[in-house]
Each structure stands twice: as C-alpha cells, then as structure tokens.
Amino acid sequence: MYADRPRRPPARAEAGYNLIELLMAMSLATIIFMSITALYTYQAESITAQSNILTTQRDASFALGHLNRDLLALGSNSTANSLVDDLLCPKPATTIRAITLDPKEGYVVRPDLNPNVRTLGITLFGSLDIQRRYETESISGKAVTLLDDGKLPATEALWNETFKTSRYLRLAMADGRSIMTPIAATSFADKTVSLQSAPPQMVGAQRCGYQGTGSGLKVDVAGFVRYRIIADTRPAAPTDGKGDPARTLLVREELDTDGATVIGALPLAENVVELGLYDAGYDADPAADVVKMQLLPTVEDMVKSDGSGVFGSDASARPEALRFVTVKLSVRADVHQRGLVHVERKQRFLPLLTYKLDDLGDGAAPVTTIGRRISSPSLVSRNL
Numbered sequence: 001m002y003a004d005r006p007r008r009p010p011a012r013a014e015a016g017y018n019l020i021e022l023l024m025a026m027s028l029a030t031i032i033f034m035s036i037t038a039l040y041t042y043q044a045e046s047i048t049a050q051s052n053i054l055t056t057q058r059d060a061s062f063a064l065g066h067l068n069r070d071l072l073a074l075g076s077n078s079t080a081n082s083l084v085d086d087l088l089c090p091k092p093a094t095t096i097r098a099i100t101l102d103p104k105e106g107y108v109v110r111p112d113l114n115p116n117v118r119t120l121g122i123t124l125f126g127s128l129d130i131q132r133r134y135e136t137e138s139i140s141g142k143a144v145t146l147l148d149d150g151k152l153p154a155t156e157a158l159w160n161e162t163f164k165t166s167r168y169l170r171l172a173m174a175d176g177r178s179i180m181t182p183i184a185a186t187s188f189a190d191k192t193v194s195l196q197s198a199p200p201q202m203v204g205a206q207r208c209g210y211q212g213t214g215s216g217l218k219v220d221v222a223g224f225v226r227y228r229i230i231a232d233t234r235p236a237a238p239t240d241g242k243g244d245p246a247r248t249l250l251v252r253e254e255l256d257t258d259g260a261t262v263i264g265a266l267p268l269a270e271n272v273v274e275l276g277l278y279d280a281g282y283d284a285d286p287a288a289d290v291v292k293m294q295l296l297p298t299v300e301d302m303v304k305s306d307g308s309g310v311f312g313s314d315a316s317a318r319p320e321a322l323r324f325v326t327v328k329l330s331v332r333a334d335v336h337q338r339g340l341v342h343v344e345r346k347q348r349f350l351p352l353l354t355y356k357l358d359d360l361g362d363g364a365a366p367v368t369t370i371g372r373r374i375s376s377p378s379l380v381s382r383n384l
Contacts, residue, residue, distance in 0.1 A: 042088055053134040056368035059269035063250050064329050066268055067227055068374055070124050070252075071327065074098040076378040077127035077220035078170055078290040079180065080320035087177050089208035090200060092168070094258050096125050098319040098379060100312045101303040104243070106275065107231045113356040119275045120299060121228035123259060126378070127220050136171065137191075142184065144169065144196045146191045146219060156188040163193050166256045166263045167223040169198055173210060180222070182257040224255035226262075229272050238315060241358050248272055250329070254366035273355055273367065274330040276300065282310060282321040293323065298349065311341030322379055328371040 065378025075098035079085045079307070082096040137147040145173045146152060153159040163169070163186040171179040185194040200209035212215060212231035231245035240246040251265045280302055284292040294308065296302050303309035310318050332355040342364035354364040 008118065009256065012284075022085060046230070047235075052189050056271070056333060056366075057370070057373045059271070060331045060368055060370045063268040063272065063286055064327065064370060064372055066252055067122075067327055068372060069229075070126070071099075071325070071374045072377070073126040074124060074322070074376050074379055077133070078125060078168070078222040079178075080379050081318070082180075084320065088180060089177060090179075092180050092182075096168075096259075096377075097123075097313075097317055098125055099123070099297065099311055099322060100313050100317070100319070101260075101277070101309075102228075102307075102313070103299060103303055103305060105247070106225075106229045108229075109244075109246055109248060109273070109355075110357060113342075113359060114273075114345070115351075116345040117274055117352065117355075118348060119229050119273075120277070120303075121226055122275070122277070123224060123226040123255070125224050125259070126220065127222050131238070134219040136214055136217040136219055139171075139199060139201075139210060140218075142194060142195045144171070144193045144214070144219070145198070146193065147215075148191050152191060152345075159188040162188065162221055164223075164263075166254060167221050168257060169193055169195060170220040170222055171210065171214075172218040172220070174216075174285075177208065179209070183221075212287075224259045226253045226255055227275065229253070229275055230254070232270065241360070246357055247334075250275065263330050269329075269330045269331060271334060271365075272329060273332050274328070274352060275327045278326050278349075279373070280325040281323045282313070282318070283323055284321070286321060320379055324373055324375045326373045328372050330367050330369040332365040332367045334365070336361060338363040338366055340364045340366060 039193055074080070078098075079096055080098040082088055082092055100123040102121040102123070103118070106119030108117055108119065111117060132151070135147040135149065135229050137145045139145070153162050162184055165183050165185065168180050169183050171181075173179075176293060177329045179199045181195040181197055181199060183193055184196045186192070187194075193255050199214070200206060201214075202209040202211050227250065229248050229250055232247040232249045233245055238246040247270060249267045250269045253265045254263045255261060256263050277299055278297060280296040282296065283294050284294040301309075303312040307313040308316050309352055310316075310321065328350050336357060340354060340363045352367050354367060354369050356364050
C-alpha cells in the first residue's frame with residue numbers, strides 16, 4: 001500500500017568543525033593576538049623611551065638654567081678673591097672666592113657598574129640679586145641704617161629673606177674700596193642691619209673705612225651657594241639591591257658665611273649622574289698688556305685632589321682669572337629601557353650614553369647630556 005509513496009532521502013549529519021580545523025583556528029587567533037600584543041608593547045615602550053628622553057632633557061635644561069644664572073653673577077658686587085683684592089678692607093675672616101671646585105663632592109649610584117663616572121661640587125660667591133642695590137642713611141657701630149627711598153624690601157618677610165644672617169653686607173665707598181661683613185641681625189621696623197663687627201671708620205692714618213656718618217654708601221647683599229649631587233634619602237625614595245640610595249638629586253645649597261655650613265637646599269633635578277666643567281679659559285697673566293688666555297680642558301687641570309689649583313681652595317687659587325667655562329650635566333632616565341645595551345665608559349671624558357642601576361635584569365637607563373659655555377663678565381671687569 002506504500003508502493004507509490006515517494007521515499008525521503010536519508011538525513012545527513014549536521015555541518016561543523018573537525019578537530020584539525022579547530023586547532024588551526026586557535027593557532028591563527030593566538031598568532032594574531034600575540035602580534036597585536038607585541039605591537040602594543042613595542043609602541044608603549046617607544047612612547048616611554050621618548051617620554052624619558054624628553055623628561056631628562058627638560059630636567060637638565062632647568063637645572064642648567066639655574067647654574068647659568070649663578071655663574072654669570074660670579075663675583076658681582078662683591079669680590080672675586082678676597083686674598084688679592086686690594087680694594088677690600090679689612091679682609092674678611094673667611095676667604096672669599098668667586099668659584100671653588102671640590103672634586104671629592106658628589107654621590108654616584110653603583111660606581112662598580114658605571115666606571116669612570118665622577119662628579120664635583122661647585123661653590124660660588126656673588127651678589128644674590130645683582131639688579132638691586134641699596135644706600136646707607138647712617139652707620140653707628142655695628143648698626144647700618146638703610147635709606148628708605150622706596151627701593152627697600154616692602155614687607156618684613158621680603159626684608160628677612162634679603163638680609164639673612166647667612167649672608168654678607170657689602171658697603172661700597174666712592175673711592176672704589178669696599179667693606180664686606182657678615183650680617184648678625186636685622187630690623188625691618190628700624191630699617192637697620194646689624195653686622196658681626198663694626199665697619200672701620202676713616203680716621204687719621206686709618207685710610208680703610210667710611211667717612212663721616214657713613215651716609216650715601218652703596219649696599220649689596222652677597223653669599224655662598226653650592227651645586228652638587230647628593231643621594232636622595234627622602235621617604236619612598238628607591239634603593240638598589242645593596243640598600244643604598246638609587247636616585248640622586250642635583251641641589252642648589254645656600255651656605256652660611258663660613259662657606260661650608262648648609263643653611264638650605266633647593267632640589268633642581270632628579271637622577272643627575274654627573275656634574276662637571278671643562279674647557280675653562282683663564283687669563284694666565286692679568287697684569288700683561290695683552291691677554292694671555294690659557295685653556296684648561298679638564299677638571300684635573302683646574303683643581304687637584306688636595307684642593308690646590310687655579311679653582312681650588314688653597315692660596316694658589318686664582319678664580320679672578322676665569323674668563324669662561326663650559327658646564328656639563330648628565331641626567332639618566334628613571335628606569336631601565338628594555339633591550340638597551342649598557343656601554344661602560346672606558347675613559348672619563350668619553351660620552352656617557354647609558355647608566356646601569358643593578359646587575360640583574362635586562363637593559364639600561366639612557367643618559368642625556370647637555371652643556372653650555374658661560375662667560376664671566378663681572379670677573380673680566382674687575383680683573384684683579
């Protein structure tokens with residue numbers, strides 16, 4: 001009875017992927033994902049590397065700008081070398097020099113991994129504000145009363161910031177002589193600056209000093225500042241595998257009138273690994289009619305390890321002969337850049353390209369170095 005009914009075709013198996021096709025799809029997806037991840041990682045590392053370079057360049061330029069400003073003010077409205085300055089009387093208890101170099105100052109992170117990296121301390125003396133000069137109204141003993149002519153600091157805070165006890169007050173006479181004495185105390189209300197010792201008065205055979213009541217003398221404020229690299233010991237500052245500070249700070253320190261005691265410090269830049277000078281030009285014979293310029297290419301030519309030398313700290317120093325100098329700052333990135341091969345510096349005066357923070361892991365920190373030649377106009381004008 002079913003002979004005439006058409007037969008249904010047999011049911012086929014449902015379409016799908018076999019195991020081989022599934023494995024191939026997963027492999028292809030993995031390759032694509034890994035490629036995207038590698039590309040993203042490469043781009044992220046490239047952006048980080050570029051950001052590190054820009055950061056180091058910015059920090060180095062900022063710090064160098066401060067140092068440039070202070071170097072330009074060397075000896076301005078003060079003295080370049082109190083030992084040989086015949087116009088300075090009496091001689092201050094502390095020897096004053098416009099610039100003093102100390103090759104023993106400075107902190108280096110992991111010197112074992114970074115050979116031939118050395119830094120130094122640079123102590124400068126000069127007017128801390130070369131655009132402002134004041135005038136005396138009278139002098140009585142140790143007290144110097146300033147003329148209130150509208151040029152004095154307008155507030156007590158500014159007054160105390162200007163006439164600090166860590167600074168010197170310079171009194172300039174009409175004949176070119178000057179008296180430089182440390183400040184002992186100040187009074188904004190009385191417009192008076194008290195000195196550690198009374199300025200000498202010109203009487204009889206005493207030709208060094210001020211005349212009469214001491215009115216009409218020009219007044220400057222000067223002091224010591226020092227640039228050097230120190231270890232960053234602030235809370236949360238990183239350390240290396242040995243527990244030593246792994247980050248450095250370039251600081252501008254204000255020193256007391258002894259030229260050594262730190263009164264305050266201003267951090268200028270992190271991760272500065274080297275502060276140096278080179279190619280200093282100085283007048284070998286200031287008394288000659290023709291300038292005898294001599295070039296000192298390295299720090300070792302400027303100052304010896306015992307403090308002697310043209311820009312040292314002993315009696316042989318001649319900072320007044322400085323005419324120009326090139327200052328150099330090297331700043332490293334904050335972290336290692338993966339894949340960057342560390343190139344050890346074979347000699348001190350070769351370029352510093354990379355910095356190694358630890359002996360484990362891959363890569364090294366790239367280093368940015370900038371330099372600037374700075375002249376010394378105030379020292380040229382004095383020409384002691």
